[in-house]
Amino acid sequence: MIELHFDVDGNDFTLAGECSSKVKKMLTQIGIAPAVIRKTAIAMYEGEINMVIHANGGKIDVMVEPEKITVILKDTGPGIKDIKKAMEEGFSTATNQVRELGFGAGMGLPNMEKYSDEMEIDTVLGEGTTVKMVFYCN
Amino acid sequence: MKLSMVKELLNADVLTGEEFLDKEVNSAWGCDLMSDVLAFVKEKPLLLTGLINPQVIRTAEMMDIETIVFVRGKTPDDSIVGMAKMKNMTIMSTKYPLFDACGLLYSNGLRNNQGEEL
Numbered sequence A: 001m002i003e004l005h006f007d008v009d010g011n012d013f014t015l016a017g018e019c020s021s022k023v024k025k026m027l028t029q030i031g032i033a034p035a036v037i038r039k040t041a042i043a044m045y046e047g048e049i050n051m052v053i054h055a056n057g058g059k060i061d062v063m064v065e066p067e068k069i070t071v072i073l074k075d076t077g078p079g080i081k082d083i084k085k086a087m088e089e090g091f092s093t094a095t096n097q098v099r100e101l102g103f104g105a106g107m108g109l110p111n112m113e114k115y116s117d118e119m120e121i122d123t124v125l126g127e128g129t130t131v132k133m134v135f136y137c138n
Numbered sequence B: 001m002k003l004s005m006v007k008e009l010l011n012a013d014v015l016t017g018e019e020f021l022d023k024e025v026n027s028a029w030g031c032d033l034m035s036d037v038l039a040f041v042k043e044k045p046l047l048l049t050g051l052i053n054p055q056v057i058r059t060a061e062m063m064d065i066e067t068i069v070f071v072r073g074k075t076p077d078d079s080i081v082g083m084a085k086m087k088n089m090t091i092m093s094t095k096y097p098l099f100d101a102c103g104l105l106y107s108n109g110l111r112n113n114q115g116e117e118l
């Protein structure tokens, strides 16, 4: 099993996505199937961007096993008030500043659900959010 | 459509990836919203955008997009071009605004081709 850990800086938007980029490279190097790399990379990147724009950064753990890849994104941000709403396409609380950077369409969480094979969100208002996603390798 | 044809039609400057101009693209996508690129792109299109920041390059990387055209005469700074170079991408810059750039490529045969019925 390969395990990777990342600390995501919440103050530097220019770095957002760097961890997903590293994971994508690593998965390519160890010969994971392109379709599996693609779904993992897209969903992790959405989660990493969310962590930066909504939660001031956090930590990401990635575990690669022969049959599955697990990505856990943990932040100590504001938490999500209404998960059902947040999962709707088009729902976003992003600021104008975030929109000017090309994000904030309310498509990230639905996209993460679409590309992951399992997804769980744990969130407590005022304490933070943990998103766990599993991607099957076959 | 060959990338060299894209360059010619858009009268574009190639900022990096000149060596890939012989490559073909079979689809294109134009927008400034990276959220939509992540949510709707399925193939590996040519991306046309007026947005300039490192997330354009990273978003393209995640989607396996290999060619980006910056429109409206926008030129990304060296660090963004350098990032794209490391990822073996081709970056072009054209003076045409997004609508015109898309129109020129469309009228010469390039299509969206993301597999959606419109």
Ligand SMILES: Nc1ncnc2c1ncn2[C@@H]1O[C@H](COP(=O)(O)OP(=O)(O)OP(=O)(O)O)[C@@H](O)[C@H]1O
Residues within 6 Å of the ligand: A046, A050, A051, A054, A055, A075, A077, A078, A079, A080, A086, A087, A091, A092, A093, A094, A102, A103, A104, A105, A106, A107, A108, A109, A110, A129, B035, B036
């Ligand atoms: N880690 C998080 N911490 C706190 N709130 C979050 C977090 N992730 C998502 N949210 C909330 O859920 C909403 C929907 O998230 P989603 O990723 O679908 O859209 P977005 O990030 O606003 O826009 P997009 O993903 O299209 O750029 C966000 O606007 C935000 O209110």
Ligand SMILES: [Mg+2]
Residues within 6 Å of the ligand: A046, A049, A050, A104, A107, A108, A109
């Ligand atoms: Mg998002």
